[in-house]
Amino acid sequence: MSEDLILEIKNLSVSFKDRKKTINVIRGVDLSLIRGKTLAIVGESGSGKSVTVKSVMALNTKGAIIDSGEILYNHKNPDGTTETIDLTELSAKQIIKNINGQKIAMVFQDPLAILNPTMTIGKQITEGMRLHRKISRKDAKQEAIKLLTHVGINEPELRMKQYPHQLSGGMRQRVVIAIALSCNPDVLICDEPTTALDVTIQAKILELIKNIQRERGLSVIYITHDLGVVASVADYVAVMYAGKVIEKGTAEDVFFRPAHPYTWGLFLSVPNVDKKEDELYSIPGNPPDLSEPIKGDAFAVRNENALPIDYEEEPPIFKLSKTHYVASWLYDPKQNAKVEIPEILRKRISDMETGVGSWIL
Numbered sequence: 001m002s003e004d005l006i007l008e009i010k011n012l013s014v015s016f017k018d019r020k021k022t023i024n025v026i027r028g029v030d031l032s033l034i035r036g037k038t039l040a041i042v043g044e045s046g047s048g049k050s051v052t053v054k055s056v057m058a059l060n061t062k063g064a065i066i067d068s069g070e071i072l073y074n075h076k077n078p079d080g081t082t083e084t085i086d087l088t089e090l091s092a093k094q095i096i097k098n099i100n101g102q103k104i105a106m107v108f109q110d111p112l113a114i115l116n117p118t119m120t121i122g123k124q125i126t127e128g129m130r131l132h133r134k135i136s137r138k139d140a141k142q143e144a145i146k147l148l149t150h151v152g153i154n155e156p157e158l159r160m161k162q163y164p165h166q167l168s169g170g171m172r173q174r175v176v177i178a179i180a181l182s183c184n185p186d187v188l189i190c191d192e193p194t195t196a197l198d199v200t201i202q203a204k205i206l207e208l209i210k211n212i213q214r215e216r217g218l219s220v221i222y223i224t225h226d227l228g229v230v231a232s233v234a235d236y237v238a239v240m241y242a243g244k245v246i247e248k249g250t251a252e253d254v255f256f257r258p259a260h261p262y263t264w265g266l267f268l269s270v271p272n273v274d275k276k277e278d279e280l281y282s283i284p285g286n287p288p289d290l291s292e293p294i295k296g297d298a299f300a301v302r303n304e305n306a307l308p309i310d311y312e313e314e315p316p317i318f319k320l321s322k323t324h325y326v327a328s329w330l331y332d333p334k335q336n337a338k339v340e341i342p343e344i345l346r347k348r349i350s351d352m353e354t355g356v357g358s359w360i361l
């Protein structure tokens with residue numbers, strides 16, 4: 001990829017270990033974030049989305065171990081030179097002290113779990129500024145007021161004196177965004193940032209993040225299971241299943257030319273808001289137990305299009321175009337497989353392309 005990459009995750013494997021067993025939650029993930037662009041990582045619960053990005057910021061829970069791989073952060077210095085830092089070579093303390101907030105920041109899905117209920121909003125925003133940017137209390141306060149205004153909070157001076165429980169859910173999420181932006185990071189990671197909000201507020205928060213991204217040149221990663229969010233924000237999409245990226249490409253690649261049967265199932269499981277459907281599609285079976293060795297393709301037992309080789313060997317990544325990649329034996333020329341998108345999905349895609357309808361919530 002010739003674009004300017006700000007973050008590269010290469011062959012990342014992460015496991016959680018306790019006295020009884022080892023769970024291989026991330027199994028060789030490769031992802032790239034282009035400077036100034038938005039990457040959305042999608043997949044059902046337990047697919048490894050959040051663990052992947054939390055590994056970047058050393059925020060995984062106790063017991064998480066990076067078994068292999070690289071996480072390369074390409075930081076541009078003021079003189080125009082680029083410094084590459086492998087975050088896997090830093091300790092958690094070093095990442096928290098030198099990377100988190102200043103270079104890479106995160107917006108979480110539950111503001112109440114992040115905001116300190118005993119501290120005022122103003123103190124929580126200015127704390128990081130004073131620690132990392134070494135600015136005075138007065139300057140930090142003025143910047144915090146500007147940030148609150150920037151994220152759409154009215155009466156910022158009043159809000160600075162209030163506590164999290166005194167704000168609405170949408171306002172708390174805006175405060176979390178303000179905190180994430182307070183040290184001028186290069187990368188903003190949004191982990192299900194609108195899950196707990198109603199649809200109207202959700203749309204406003206997404207639009208806010210997009211506007212801030214344009215103004216600041218931010219590079220953004222979204223973690224979500226909501227395909228409507230993906231459709232509205234993403235330049236690139238990665239689909240994860242059982243700790244691996246099984247399809248990735250531009251948003252247009254994945255939405256209009258989905259290639260993996262799991263991606264087909266994800267799209268088909270979303271209600272069509274324009275047409276009445278008698279039954280909602282559900283992917284058969286359950287995800288594999290990642291504490292047990294996986295033979296072949298992890299999705300094989302749930303895949304109605306599985307080939308004999310799917311039960312024996314894990315598929316490599318096949319390149320479908322300059323930007324589109326898929327991990328499925330269906331695209332191996334040696335298999336002579338007949339690849340057909342389900343007719344109902346083909347019809348939905350056709351409707352979207354022609355502007356006749358929309359099936360994204």
